[in-house]
Amino acid sequence: MRLTAAASSLVVLLSMASTVPVSAAEPDIFGIKLGAPLALPLCQISVPAPAAPRSNKGMGARAFNKLMTPPPEPPKATPPATGLCVAPGTTNMAVGNSEFAAGEYGYLVFATEEFPAWVAPIGMAIGAGADDAFSLEGAGGLVLLRNGRVIALGFNTTGFEAQPRVMELLKRKFGSPSSQKAVTWNNDLGGSRESISAQWRKPDFFADYSSVVQSQPMRAQGLSGGIGFLSIGNDVGQQVLQPAASKEAEF
Template structure:
């Protein structure tokens, strides 16, 4: 697979996979790094290595018509697999168009963040649970941790799935340590099919050319399937351009 057209810049150095734990409340995109990724700057992560999984062994019939039968019953080929780095993060560039918010990103305009296996944050949920790959992306996303969105090669937003209620205390702790208290926060009540209820958190941070939005549970169906102990949330962090992409401003009807 040729990624020469991708606008993702590879760097030889590894990055530190920890949220910066500074207590500065005054935040701007120009000084904000998440997992070593700086908002508004070119993405400088190594490109993930892609490997081809070994094909599964299968039995084949012999005789008249067997070739056509075997072809029809053969499992689809295994996709390329993004191999996690030994440390830090790598990026697996998206290979097709994918809609995020009200914007469609093409190849080279987004990528999947893949954590080193031993450094995968416990609060990050598997990407396929709600973000998913762009239809037709030709690789497996085992181990992927989030999306990075680009504009002219510069990072405008990061998007992570979170593991619902279970992750809520840890994510709020990290966000408050890094960005201070949220500018707004509210509780959202969820009810399951058995008459039980539980509250999740919706919190927002705002500063010049910076935003962070966290919802600890956003998918009712997933929560019902897992009981009130589950659910899936999201964390979006970016600059003003990224906010426009992920949360387009609504306008009154014009006459």
């Protein structure tokens, strides 16, 4: 029921796309324009067939069957034949400095043959999922909306492996970064490797890229390659994704 409600609300947002003019100067990522209504088709959600019923002869058999029966498979977002589709989120989800309700965010799903090699499936992200009631196998990213308009996009990347390609694409699309630094990663065997942290800033636009997520679970894995993250958005997206800097007490 929640899935149906979320999909219906997102359909309303998508239907606005043809009635609102879009400036040609607005940046686009995979054809998605920041600041504009989301003009993507909804993904088809397939529901797996229920498991065949087991024999329920006797109280002991029923208890045993209940114990041994695996939980039902969740519905799955089916990749489109080409391009991207969006699978609407079904619960509230905290992202950055804000909380997004059902209909205010969705998962981007690439066509199977068009899935970029540098994008990691969203299910690989630490803490991803938001208890959504369907499987996100192959989902390629997260789209965030405010008042029906795209304010930010987020993509997991395949860590060290992806960083040369991601930096090449970002520079080609947005020019040289406004700031960039190397972050050294050490492991327990004395080895080290440098990851990249880069930011782009333009009027009503930001892009933040960390080729390896800076988190304790990833540091504990040494040079495993890890998961990186790329977020792109406008000023509204930046405000809700990045908590305001705290001020020290004044005396």
